[in-house]
Amino acid sequence: MENKKNEPYEIVELCLLAGKIMLQNGAETYRVEDTMDRIAAFYDVGQAHSYVTPTGIIFSLDGVEPTKLIRILKRNTDLAKVTAANSISRQITSGALTAREAIKQLKELEKKDLSYPLYQQLLAAAISSACFVIMFQGNWNDLLPAFISGGAGFICFYFIHELIEVKFFAEFLAAFVIGLLAFSLTELGIGHQADKIIIGSVMPLVPGLLITNAVRDLMSGHLVSGLSKGADAFLTASAIGTGIAVVFAIY
Amino acid sequence: MIGQLITSFFATAGIGLIFNIPRRSLISSGIVGMAGWFVYVVLYENDFDAVLATLVSAFFIAIISQYFAKRYKVPVIIFSVGGMIPLVPGGIAYYAMRRFVENNYNEALQLAAKAFMLSGAIAVGIILSEVLNQTIKKLGGR
Numbered sequence: 001m002e003n004k005k006n007e008p009y010e011i012v013e014l015c016l017l018a019g020k021i022m023l024q025n026g027a028e029t030y031r032v033e034d035t036m037d038r039i040a041a042f043y044d045v046g047q048a049h050s051y052v053t054p055t056g057i058i059f060s061l062d063g064v065e066p067t068k069l070i071r072i073l074k075r076n077t078d079l080a081k082v083t084a085a086n087s088i089s090r091q092i093t094s095g096a097l098t099a100r101e102a103i104k105q106l107k108e109l110e111k112k113d114l115s116y117p118l119y120q121q122l123l124a125a126a127i128s129s130a131c132f133v134i135m136f137q138g139n140w141n142d143l144l145p146a147f148i149s150g151g152a153g154f155i156c157f158y159f160i161h162e163l164i165e166v167k168f169f170a171e172f173l174a175a176f177v178i179g180l181l182a183f184s185l186t187e188l189g190i191g192h193q194a195d196k197i198i199i200g201s202v203m204p205l206v207p208g209l210l211i212t213n214a215v216r217d218l219m220s221g222h223l224v225s226g227l228s229k230g231a232d233a234f235l236t237a238s239a240i241g242t243g244i245a246v247v248f249a250i251y
Numbered sequence: 252m253i254g255q256l257i258t259s260f261f262a263t264a265g266i267g268l269i270f271n272i273p274r275r276s277l278i279s280s281g282i283v284g285m286a287g288w289f290v291y292v293v294l295y296e297n298d299f300d301a302v303l304a305t306l307v308s309a310f311f312i313a314i315i316s317q318y319f320a321k322r323y324k325v326p327v328i329i330f331s332v333g334g335m336i337p338l339v340p341g342g343i344a345y346y347a348m349r350r351f352v353e354n355n356y357n358e359a360l361q362l363a364a365k366a367f368m369l370s371g372a373i374a375v376g377i378i379l380s381e382v383l384n385q386t387i388k389k390l391g392g393r
Contacts, residue, residue, distance in 0.1 A: 079272040128265030131258035208336040215374040248352040
């Protein structure tokens with residue numbers, strides 16, 4: 001009987017908030033739709049219809065409520081928030097949270113900054129760049145140059161992305177810096193195989209999440225989302241490739 | 252081989268950290284990456300085609316990720332995303348780009364086609380695991 005006290009308006013707000021947080025932080029489209037539909041089904045407020053694309057959510061409940069639309073302008077990758085929103089939605093559907101509490105928690109989650117400190121991210125990017133050199137049959141003596149250029153590429157991407165909010169340009173410049181550094185380090189005698197250093201350093205920028213999500217979405221029938229995420233991945237890959245190509249043209 | 256295992260663990264966990272996966276999942280995501288890379292390297296060194304090695308490895312990664320996701324009750328992507336990254340044909344795409352810039356279009360196109368095939372193999376691997384997962388769910392639900 002508790003459920004009947006909730007206003008449909010509140011449920012719509014709850015669903016949209018959960019969906020928005022998940023979509024903005026890099027969840028797959030089908031997961032977003034599934035979460036919203038499950039919450040609506042739990043409160044038994046009539047058939048829910050959701051239409052999710054990477055740039056917006058349309059959500060409506062059968063009955064008197066008007067259809068709601070949310071525009072998603074900024075997207076980034078923050079899987080910690082996706083996980084947190086997912087566990088809140090699990091708590092809702094198991095009845096552990098009331099709608100009002102859930103809205104409060106989701107609003108807090110939206111404002112929270114769950115990301116790792118910048119130095120840890122930088123270190124992770126540098127270490128994984130160095131490791132990729134070994135994985136791609138590079139020499140152990142290229143470990144340090146890849147560590148340097150991978151870290152520099154990442155920090156470059158981070159700050160340019162903060163400064164000018166054009167993701168593709170930031171990727172382009174980061175790849176350019178990586179290429180330049182790798183060739184300079186090889187020239188100075190610190191690096192040995194510039195090719196391997198570049199390949200390793202570029203890996204943290206590769207759009208892996210977009211590719212996996214694009215395939216998942218296409219498979220589950222979300223053709224529009226899948227294709228647009230695929231286009232996003234393709235553009236990112238081209239931006240990285242162009243950045244490197246410019247370095248080749250110089251050298 | 253040991254070097255490969257250690258580096259693949261740190262590389263995938265590092266990628267996971269950049270994607271901001273929760274701290275307690277970092278180690279398991281590294282293990283997923285290590286296992287996937289192990290499969291790839293073993294197949295590749297035993298003269299299997301790179302496309303097949305990528306496909307099998309992607310399939311394997313997706314399967315373990317689904318298992319971990321069920322076990323820890325978190326979204327699948329947390330585990331699969333780090334593991335898939337090493338399989339992305341970054342090296343071949345790089346060489347293709349290099350040949351293009353050097354006006355060596357014949358070789359460039361060959362390499363680009365290969366990179367395309369490898370990306371397709373990753374996709375097919377994910378798809379196969381998804382199909383398997385859904386089949387198990389359907390059969391289990393009966």
